[in-house]
Amino acid sequence: MKISYNWLKQFLKVDWEAEKIGELLTDLGLEVEGIETVESIKGSLKGIVVGKVLTCVQHPNADKLKITTVDIGSTEILQIVCGAPNVAVGQTVPVATIGTTLYDDKGNSFVIKKGKIRGEESFGMICAEDELGLGTNHDGIMILDDELVAGTAVSKVFNIEKDEVFEIGLTPNRADAMSHLGTARDLRAGLIQNNVSLELISPSVSDFHVDERTLKFDVVVEDAEKAPRYAGLTISNITVKESPSWLQNRLKAIGLSPINNVVDVTNYVLHELGQPLHAFDASKVKGNKVIVKTLPAGTKFTTLDGVERSLHEEDLMICNGNEDPMCIAGVFGGIDSGVSANTTSIFLESAYFNPVAVRKTAKRHALNTDASFRFERGIDPNITEYALKRAANLILEVAGGKVTSEITDLYPSKIEDFQVFLSFQKMDRLIGSEIPRETVKNILASLDIKVNNVTESGIGLTIPSYRVDVTREADVIEEILRVYGYNNVEFSHKLNTSISFSEFDIVKVENVAANQLVSQGFYETMANSLTKSDYVSLSEMLNEDQNVAMLNPLSNDLGVMRQSLLFSGLESVIYNINRKNGSLKLFEFGKTYHKFESGYSEQKHLTLFVSGNRTKHNWNVAQKSSDFFYLKGTVVSLLNRLGIQNVKTTPTKNDVFSEGITLSLGKIKLVDLGVVKRSILKEFGIKQEVLFADFNWENVLKVGGKSQIKIAELPKFPSVKRDFALLLDEQVTFNEIYNLAFQAEKNLLKDVDLFDVYEGDKLENGKKSYAVSFLLQDENKTLNDVQIDKIMQKLQQTFEKNVGATLR
Structure with a gap:
């Protein structure tokens, strides 16, 4: 999960270094795996200055090139060869000086060097907006305001934003922290423990209002178990276009590509508050009705990625008045109902879907989206309406339009907060140290855990519903300990250990x-x-x-x-x-x-x-x-x-x-x-x-370790070991050699062992070499050379006859 520090500062006015914030987040259990510096424009326009074109003449050796002289505010006037068709005398332009690093649209860098172009020297480059990362236009060079002074750094002209992004290895249980608001909540609790008390500033929606009631959709939830809460409203007269730079910068910082202003707002609120949203093109919602239901197994549905999927009977769908599917609830939208450049009105959805139902559907269709990732782990069921208002306000800000319906909010069975009793005795036993009771209450308050009553034995608590991982007394103790700090727990220097009496460890x-x-x-x-x-x-x-x-x-x-x-x-x-x-x-x-x-x-x-x-x-x-x-x-x-x-x-x-x-x-x-x-x-x-x-x-x-010691008399007569180096075909196995040996000599042969195998370029193709040892022993007398040679000759003949072996 990526968290933008600039974005985080909108919730907490903190001025700590990013590295120090990263250490605190890690101590709180939100392990920071890395911190990356992100620039809204790669390179931050370093080395780009404002220039004034003094002269512009035709290149003598190229029809499409011109030779210009440019004043960049220094004592030296630069000669620059330019191929842009719109370059002219008197223009104010951005100039990349010698040594400046520019980046192409794929992020690859190249350095501006002094050079000759068709025989004429060039000491820099007059840039187009796409070459600077300021746009996509490459029809000609970028023309700046004539009031700008030559030599001014272009980075001062444009709002270049630098950000530091935390890569957090979020554990699956911390669904509450899957947003900038959730991370800020934890960070505030950690800062309080470090004697830094800051207010958590959440976005205000007090100015939300309904402009007119001209576009209303009836909403029906047929499966309240899979969709415990479903809310929506309509916004009309919007203009779908590119998002403003501030919104694009926020999304780019955390690795998201901007799409259009409406979709970008839904993504923004998702990562800001942790609430997934979906915008439907109102003109494509047939029957002026939204139905949340399941459909028969095998129903075909094409998702936004263009893939036609066969639905399961348990997949919860968002359908229109004709009961045509528009979206897989909590997972992925449909290709026919999404926002496009021609959209003028939308139905904006904010909902709480059953985590188990979403997880099953996502797995069935092998879909893993930002929305399903959060729904599967459990989002805050009580933020649904607030997030809807927040998104509506932002859409009005970046796309214009009016709110044209009241908020429909179907929430038949409110999801209640958890009630937990915390025993002081059990807390002290699990932690191994006594934390001051006042400190415990302050930590609980900083985590939005309400203290209902306090007795000598413990505290009665109400856990907010968004903390789906805190449902037991042990969970509360873990919360207290991670904020208090594991390193702050005093420990005894006495070592207690159990003694193992196992004979064989x-x-x-x-x-x-x-x-x-x-x-x-x-x-x-x-x-x-x-x-x-x-x-x-x-x-x-x-x-x-x-x-x-x-x-x-x-x-x-x-x-x-x-x-x-x-x-x-x-x-x-x-x-x-x-x-x-x-x-x-x-x-x-x-x-x-x-x-x-x-x-x-x-x-x-x-x-x-x-x-x-x-x-x-x-x-x-x-x-x-x-x-x-x-x-x-x-x-x-x-x-x-x-x-x-x-x-x-x-x-x-x-x-x-x-x-x-x-x-x-x-x-x-x-x-x-x-x-x-x-x-x-x-x-x-x-x-x-x-x-x-x-x-x-x-x-x-x-x-091993259990073998009994057996005492036996040493053999009276010695054993004899003889070796063969056998040249064999590749397909011959040691198993064949082993069996043939014992077939040839059953009485005096005690063991056969393969101790080396050679396959290499020194042997002809299809051949290999076995080094095999044979152990011979007679329990009644000493073997003589005649007997041994006879047995070895017998073995040799057996191998030659049955497997075509030869001695090397």
């Missing part, structure tokens, strides 16, 4: 794992648990039916809860690669979410991502690429750090890997790790190899 284990990874050069990431629903199609092990879908997603990219941490991690990988950071070591603790027939399930994971070089580039360190063996070593060392040893290696069944293994303890699967498939990487635009490890963290917690 989950947080401690995560910290141990994180510290180990960080010490090895890994960086922790935290990705959004919401992700794209399409990602499940990248793995056959993920099921679209198990997606936990959002009912009202912010976007298609955040439509479901993630079933795997792989894809959000790959988003981080490509984000870094695109920013020239290709050597990555990342880890994340996170959850996956699944919907099963039995209910919803959350599973905790730890994932590692490794890509590029192992270390940063350094002149005295040889660069070495991360590989499968490096990732496996990292995983095994982490398991060892957590007290998990003697894990078993088996081929992985996870189809996200082109090559991968699973590490298990007994029948408990702990980690899947390997090289991510190129087809998956291609979906993210990743061209380099990415290694991925996925810990089932819940299983790690089951066995």
Whole structure:
């Protein structure tokens, strides 16, 4: 939300620096994320001076150019080449001197420099009004008043307004602060706490009156639940045109583009008071009647953006006497009933619509407007008529005309203020310190919270209806505390804490794992648990039916809860690669979410991502690429750090890997790790190899720190380890090698392990290299070389016969 400081000063005559105001607003809970300086004319016409054209002759080398001499009030007369058809001797003109920065209509800057144009020197530029940002005319140079003195800064001639705009990160509960009036109310309360007492000046509507009663519309509200309050009036004989500069400047400062004087006034009042308004062209309201009702499902309606929409039976609509829809109530106007250049009379609407109804309609039609943003969160139901009068007065000021009807105000069931009792004891307990009672009453008064009665135990309060977020005693305490100042609360230097008697602290284990990874050069990431629903199609092990879908997603990219941490991690990988950071070591603790027939399930994971070089580039360190063996070593060392040893290696069944293994303890699967498939990487635009490890963290917690110590006699006979470097076709998996090995030797082969994978330009196309180790042991005797060689030869022949392997 953008708040103009100049606009704010219309409510509070405050003279603090903008930075100090920003700090106070942040302390009050309206967090200022930035302060931007805004100029009504970009550059504020700096370097533009008044000049007098002394001579004007034809350019000898160009038919459309003239050579002028211009007096700009200095000792030197400037020669300027000008292409404007209307330049003439004796004119008073704006001159951009050498070094002046000008801006085009897109905001791009360019600097005026000394130059030669068709062989003639030019020492500046005589400007048209569009070149200065003073208008859109480019038919010729701008002619100024002859009474102006040469050399006068043009910025003094025109009213250039500078403003400072606060960018406020407004929380959804603070509907009351979604306007300059609401922000001013909070600011006043904060200033009072800083011993600065200022009057809140709200715009006066005392001069509002009905001029004549010649254009009346009957108003019927058929659904009072969705439209608890609806008001309107007519204004005739208006002239729709461009808004005056003061109004345009206010809107431009907060990022709005002026449209016309009537629409600009409705936008102005919206951001001034927080009350959305809508103006209908009275000539297009058929039947002289306005009906607020719902329409049958499937009714077609074209909105202002030119999109034809199919209405829902619960969408509240503003209709004419023929029951034709003119506007989606509280959300968006229709293309056929809005104000145009030909409009001479309007019906001006001010209403309070049910927040839930507006939110549902806006979500159904994927519309998010300034009006719906406020209606959804709850506006002040008691400001409806006041805002209507305020807007009517402004329209009469900028568009002329007369108020030609009484105000119709349908408000059958008044929305009452909230009654809350504040207990002093509970307030002191929650805050942890006692705030003086008189200070509490002053803070409540500054927030327009009425004190009904005071007792020894507490205060009876009436909360204004516009504070939709303050309905409980705890809410009132929060209001008192944020105005009093969290930093002003005294706290004890005594530290109270609970002692954990857990034998296996989950947080401690995560910290141990994180510290180990960080010490090895890994960086922790935290990705959004919401992700794209399409990602499940990248793995056959993920099921679209198990997606936990959002009912009202912010976007298609955040439509479901993630079933795997792989894809959000790959988003981080490509984000870094695109920013020239290709050597990555990342880890994340996170959850996956699944919907099963039995209910919803959350599973905790730890994932590692490794890509590029192992270390940063350094002149005295040889660069070495991360590989499968490096990732496996990292995983095994982490398991060892957590007290998990003697894990078993088996081929992985996870189809996200082109090559991968699973590490298990007994029948408990702990980690899947390997090289991510190129087809998956291609979906993210990743061209380099990415290694991925996925810990089932819940299983790690089951066995880590809880493993029983088993004492067994050392084997009497030694084991023997032998390695093969196998050259294989790309499609051969470690799973095949693993199974073939145990088929060939069932008795003496104890373990098969893949410890390196190589795919590179040193191998022929379609080939890869596996480094595989084999553990052999006889429990009854020592193996000799003859037995070992026989087994290894048998394994070699098996691999050659079944998968076409050769030894490197």
